[in-house]
Amino acid sequence: MPGPVWPTSAATAALRPLPLDDVTFAPGGFLGHWQRRSATRSLPHCIGRLGTAGNLDNLRRVTGEADGDYQNMWFADSDVHKTLEAAAWQLGRTPDAAKLRAFFDTTAALLTKAQGEDGYLNSYVTVVKPDQRWRDLHWSHELYCAGHLIQAAVAAARSGVGAELVAVARRFADLIVERFGTVDDLDGHPEIETALVELYRVTGHRPYLDQAKRFVDLRGHGLLNGEHFGSMYLQDHVPVRRAETVAGHVVRQLYLLAGVVDVAVETHDDELLTAARRLWTDAYGAKTYLTGAQGSRHRDEAFGDPYELPPDRAYGETCAAIAGFHWNWRMLLATGETKHADEMERALYNVIAGSTSPDGTHFFYSNTLHLRTGHDGSHEDAPSQRLPWYTCSCCPPNLARLLASLSSYALTTDHSGLQVHLYTAGEVNTTVDGSPVHVAMRTDYPWNGRVELTVTTDAPITLTLRIPGWCPPDEVQVDGTPADAADGHVRLRRDWSTGATVTLELPMPARVVRPHPRVDAVRGCVALARGPLVYCLEQTDLPPGVTLEDVRIDPSAPLTVSRLPDIPATLTTSANVHAPPSDALYPTGPAADGRGEPITLTTVPYFLWGNRAPGPMRVWIPVATT
Amino acid sequence: MPGPVWPTSAATAALRPLPLDDVTFAPGGFLGHWQRRSATRSLPHCIGRLGTAGNLDNLRRVTGEADGDYQNMWFADSDVHKTLEAAAWQLGRTPDAAKLRAFFDTTAALLTKAQGEDGYLNSYVTVVKPDQRWRDLHWSHELYCAGHLIQAAVAAARSGVGAELVAVARRFADLIVERFGTVDDLDGHPEIETALVELYRVTGHRPYLDQAKRFVDLRGHGLLNGEHFGSMYLQDHVPVRRAETVAGHVVRQLYLLAGVVDVAVETHDDELLTAARRLWTDAYGAKTYLTGAQGSRHRDEAFGDPYELPPDRAYGETCAAIAGFHWNWRMLLATGETKHADEMERALYNVIAGSTSPDGTHFFYSNTLHLRTGHDGSHEDAPSQRLPWYTCSCCPPNLARLLASLSSYALTTDHSGLQVHLYTAGEVNTTVDGSPVHVAMRTDYPWNGRVELTVTTDAPITLTLRIPGWCPPDEVQVDGTPADAADGHVRLRRDWSTGATVTLELPMPARVVRPHPRVDAVRGCVALARGPLVYCLEQTDLPPGVTLEDVRIDPSAPLTVSRLPDIPATLTTSANVHAPPSDALYPTGPAADGRGEPITLTTVPYFLWGNRAPGPMRVWIPVATT
Numbered sequence A, B: 001m002p003g004p005v006w007p008t009s010a011a012t013a014a015l016r017p018l019p020l021d022d023v024t025f026a027p028g029g030f031l032g033h034w035q036r037r038s039a040t041r042s043l044p045h046c047i048g049r050l051g052t053a054g055n056l057d058n059l060r061r062v063t064g065e066a067d068g069d070y071q072n073m074w075f076a077d078s079d080v081h082k083t084l085e086a087a088a089w090q091l092g093r094t095p096d097a098a099k100l101r102a103f104f105d106t107t108a109a110l111l112t113k114a115q116g117e118d119g120y121l122n123s124y125v126t127v128v129k130p131d132q133r134w135r136d137l138h139w140s141h142e143l144y145c146a147g148h149l150i151q152a153a154v155a156a157a158r159s160g161v162g163a164e165l166v167a168v169a170r171r172f173a174d175l176i177v178e179r180f181g182t183v184d185d186l187d188g189h190p191e192i193e194t195a196l197v198e199l200y201r202v203t204g205h206r207p208y209l210d211q212a213k214r215f216v217d218l219r220g221h222g223l224l225n226g227e228h229f230g231s232m233y234l235q236d237h238v239p240v241r242r243a244e245t246v247a248g249h250v251v252r253q254l255y256l257l258a259g260v261v262d263v264a265v266e267t268h269d270d271e272l273l274t275a276a277r278r279l280w281t282d283a284y285g286a287k288t289y290l291t292g293a294q295g296s297r298h299r300d301e302a303f304g305d306p307y308e309l310p311p312d313r314a315y316g317e318t319c320a321a322i323a324g325f326h327w328n329w330r331m332l333l334a335t336g337e338t339k340h341a342d343e344m345e346r347a348l349y350n351v352i353a354g355s356t357s358p359d360g361t362h363f364f365y366s367n368t369l370h371l372r373t374g375h376d377g378s379h380e381d382a383p384s385q386r387l388p389w390y391t392c393s394c395c396p397p398n399l400a401r402l403l404a405s406l407s408s409y410a411l412t413t414d415h416s417g418l419q420v421h422l423y424t425a426g427e428v429n430t431t432v433d434g435s436p437v438h439v440a441m442r443t444d445y446p447w448n449g450r451v452e453l454t455v456t457t458d459a460p461i462t463l464t465l466r467i468p469g470w471c472p473p474d475e476v477q478v479d480g481t482p483a484d485a486a487d488g489h490v491r492l493r494r495d496w497s498t499g500a501t502v503t504l505e506l507p508m509p510a511r512v513v514r515p516h517p518r519v520d521a522v523r524g525c526v527a528l529a530r531g532p533l534v535y536c537l538e539q540t541d542l543p544p545g546v547t548l549e550d551v552r553i554d555p556s557a558p559l560t561v562s563r564l565p566d567i568p569a570t571l572t573t574s575a576n577v578h579a580p581p582s583d584a585l586y587p588t589g590p591a592a593d594g595r596g597e598p599i600t601l602t603t604v605p606y607f608l609w610g611n612r613a614p615g616p617m618r619v620w621i622p623v624a625t626t
Helices: A030-052 A055-063 A077-093 A098-114 A123-128 A142-159 A163-180 A192-203 A206-218 A250-267 A270-286 A318-335 A338-354 A395-404 B030-052 B055-063 B077-093 B098-114 B123-128 B142-159 B163-180 B192-203 B206-218 B250-267 B270-286 B318-335 B338-354 B395-404
Strands: A023-025 A411-414 A417-420 A426-432 A435-443 A450-457 A462-466 A489-493 A500-505 A510-513 A525-530 A533-538 A551-553 A560-564 A567-577 A597-605 B023-025 B411-414 B417-420 B426-432 B435-443 B450-457 B462-466 B489-493 B500-505 B510-513 B525-530 B533-538 B551-553 B560-564 B567-577 B597-605
Touching: A023 A030, A030 A055, A030 A077, A030 A098, A030 A395, A055 A077, A055 A098, A055 A123, A077 A098, A077 A142, A077 A395, A098 A142, A098 A163, A142 A163, A142 A192, A163 A192, A163 A206, A192 A206, A192 A250, A206 A250, A250 A270, A250 A318, A270 A318, A270 A338, A318 A338, A318 A395, A338 A462, A338 A533, A411 A426, A417 A426, A417 A435, A450 A462, A462 A500, A525 A567, A533 A567, A551 A597, A560 A597, B023 B030, B030 B055, B030 B077, B030 B098, B030 B395, B055 B077, B055 B098, B055 B123, B077 B098, B077 B142, B077 B395, B098 B142, B098 B163, B142 B163, B142 B192, B163 B192, B163 B206, B192 B206, B192 B250, B206 B250, B250 B270, B250 B318, B270 B318, B270 B338, B318 B338, B318 B395, B338 B462, B338 B533, B411 B426, B417 B426, B417 B435, B450 B462, B462 B500, B525 B567, B533 B567, B551 B597, B560 B597
Parallel strands: A417 A462, B417 B462
Antiparallel strands: A023 A426, A411 A417, A426 A435, A435 A450, A450 A500, A462 A489, A510 A525, A525 A533, A533 A597, A551 A567, A560 A567, A567 A597, B023 B426, B411 B417, B426 B435, B435 B450, B450 B500, B462 B489, B510 B525, B525 B533, B533 B597, B551 B567, B560 B567, B567 B597
16 A cells, blocks of 8 residues: 555656555554554544534535535635545554544545536635636635645545545546646645646556646746735745745745655656755755754745744744655655655654644644743744644644654665664564565664664565664664664665564764854754754743743753653753843843853753643753853 | 924923924934935935825825726825825925925825815725725724824924815814714724824814823723734733733834823823833833844734844834834833933934935835845845835835924923933024023034033023933043933033033943843844944955854954944954854754954944945844854
């Protein structure tokens, strides 16, 4: 059962994905637990909200089964589609989930009924402004919604759960090819590009790929009405082939780049792939937060200038992190470079993991790195706590579709072997070059850097283990001896025929991270990290009366790994509290003495912040200046 | 001739303004030169743009003299009104400016003609949605525009240049009182409050004051539709009497607070004045930039959390700085506390002065404190250079009305004497407690801290000279001897009968300014200042190949005052250039050595930035860490 992103055999590919059902996360492992929580809590929560928030009623207004006014954002169909996609992947792995199956079937039937004779399907346009179809593409999200419908259908096709939805998507895709095959027109919000390539991969119908390429190439010529937000917001200011920097609305940019890589690998378009590489260097070299979040500006939900990375006004939309994850996966498949898996891991364990509450039903849309003392959290764009749903609730269903398919992102294969990118407890039953391969993976990752892999196969495969970028390569051990860890991985050949166990030891000491000196917003600060996890300081862990902003850390003090209830690894170190010497906002004269009242500082994994008590939090902690 | 803000004799007032025409700035002085430039360049520029941008045509569409669609923002009338106000103050001082008089008269006539039978006057509503009058007040700006019309009429009344406009404003104000006197409704954008108080001051008609008070008290009860931006954006989340913090859209907040003080002093409402004091402490203690700019967020043009003051994303709208100037002036009159004059001075010489190009025809709408290397300046909200006009061009005419009336903000009087708040070359001919007083002021301020004042009067007045907050009080000299400078001023009694000259020496060494330790965004940085002027570093003053972000300053190095063409005082000091040790965005391990290539750093007054060559600029300069 192919998972999301399944390049054709003709595609440019350094690595190939494993079928989704070839990899099973153990429920007790970190990712397995999370995936299960998403299936049992988050996905049902989303399904419930689609009902109560009115998304499904919008479609029923098209079919005549509901009346009243259209509800929600004009692209609210996309939340239905993303939830359907999540359901499809989930049903592919657990086909006997009866309630989920019922949701899938009734919703697919609703979409079938809501679809126009000609294949058109969009409840907002159909209900609210039927005469405006395709008229307002810079803002209407019609093709964006279509893209998510297609993605849901692709998931349904691959997981074998619903031919009806696939037929709906094909009818709509055929209409899109017919309508847009010869006119110079495109959607303000990318998404259709990657969707059409995926539909091509499912169907082998070449016009879908051609249309995706066409949309990629039409973009950047100012065809879209940029009146309100400007062309850059829509990535319509410069063709992606010539773009030097990621720019504009982050989710739009990253969805586009996922589609760009899909088109590039299927059409062997090296220029496009080179453009994607160039933009990757810009994005991850100067416009990404330590947590993997992207989007430095609330205004326009946008990338900022290079090194503009304010922690307190980090936008870091959850959907952007998911989009970045999707983009990096495609880059990893295309190039085989482990830096892409590094960025997947960074985002996954920090910004993405942090976006959801332990109960799986509350979410951050934006993901700050500093909730200030005195923060006004009354705005949905920067709440102080995770919320159950949003006016624009794109993120929760996006999380659900990612989690339902997460096991497909952990390993890859090539003609000679198997590559492990994400470590978590689980099992792999797959084939490499035609030969069956079984892998059992045991680990407490990310809490512990020890990974035991038992590989059983008659084939002489190479097992490639990623050495994360945070890990000093010369300290990595395999089976107790220093490993030859070059270019971000170790390659192991063994006699696997009777099952050989490899023990990888990724040293995981707590470490102090500094910002690049051009990241002005966190100058004079350090962050703490351990393994892939970024840590943060929460008000709730400070002594009473201490203001978060007054804490100064000693970056040379020892870091101790400890634990708290529900937090397997905290980091503890020395700091002091230094109350401001005066109220003066801009004093003249020498700097105040940095010495203060000594305290022991406990920091917790960023992704767990805000779970014990709401309150101020910061990732970057100022260094004592004495 | 009363200037703007003219409390009645019954008002609570520690100090009283001087008539506008009692103070004349010398054309060769700093403020006089600026005022003249505004009159000869900026005001004609605004008048021209009102024509070419279509603002005047909108009014002509009401009268039938123009056709075509309404142009510009829906509150574009307000730019006409603000320009008219500037013209009125200017004509009051220079009545024989024939072209200006022609503009004033024809525009007043146009407004008269455009006014409805019942007194209503708003070109957008009248032309575009006549059936929506007063229907959409949270967003329509109808009372905001009315407020600026009234302010223009107040200026016309006081300067005696046009009874016609006064009649228009009164008809509209009467309609407003009739319409809003008993219903609980108000405008989303404050401005009408202060305007109605001023109209009450001109006319003595009490219902205007009552209506202003009513609008102040109606606000904060969630009466406005906060659907899109939220109640806080509109200051409708909490009544001002109970508000603890300034919040929401900055210009709205500050215009409201100007009106709050006006209502408070005219109605002897101590609770209101106490609220204004409380909000002042919040605004100027934790939410104001070193340049006097306010507004930390581009999104919603809003105040941020306490100490959230990012230099690179400073919004710092020019109109906000003007509004803050207006608010502080009212606070100064009400309380007599010199800190308010300090903040007027800070804003005036930095953010407000910096908003305009030397030729007086290019403007910043937002006023950043750091233009980053690689900044994308294609957005109007953060351009790299001053622009001649904006889609929302509220700032240029606002500057024009401030500058045309600037001489009314320099001094005050009370029963016992005269207070000098802003130092600039000029002359005062006024009366104190009925006695004529003449003052000649000679100074190169702000380039030099020496101020000579020759006072001639038969009355035994006290001359009070403000000692700015930036000036160490124990170093101030009067006539060569240490002055008794307490509470931000020195008080001098002399025998002025034959003309006595007082020489005030405000020591003006270059100084290093640090941020409050909770201002995270500029931690590890200092700024340079001298007198009231904040300095900045521009790319154009760096050696070729040096990136602005790589400069590290030695805050203990001597600061030398020097000069450049057109810049009377630059500050020069030692720094080094320290290129980033690696490209890694988040390196692990000890901090890089802060030592680098030594350079001599030249900084220039902030208000002059961007005039010689466009390029990166920063106010806050990182300190070398060795």
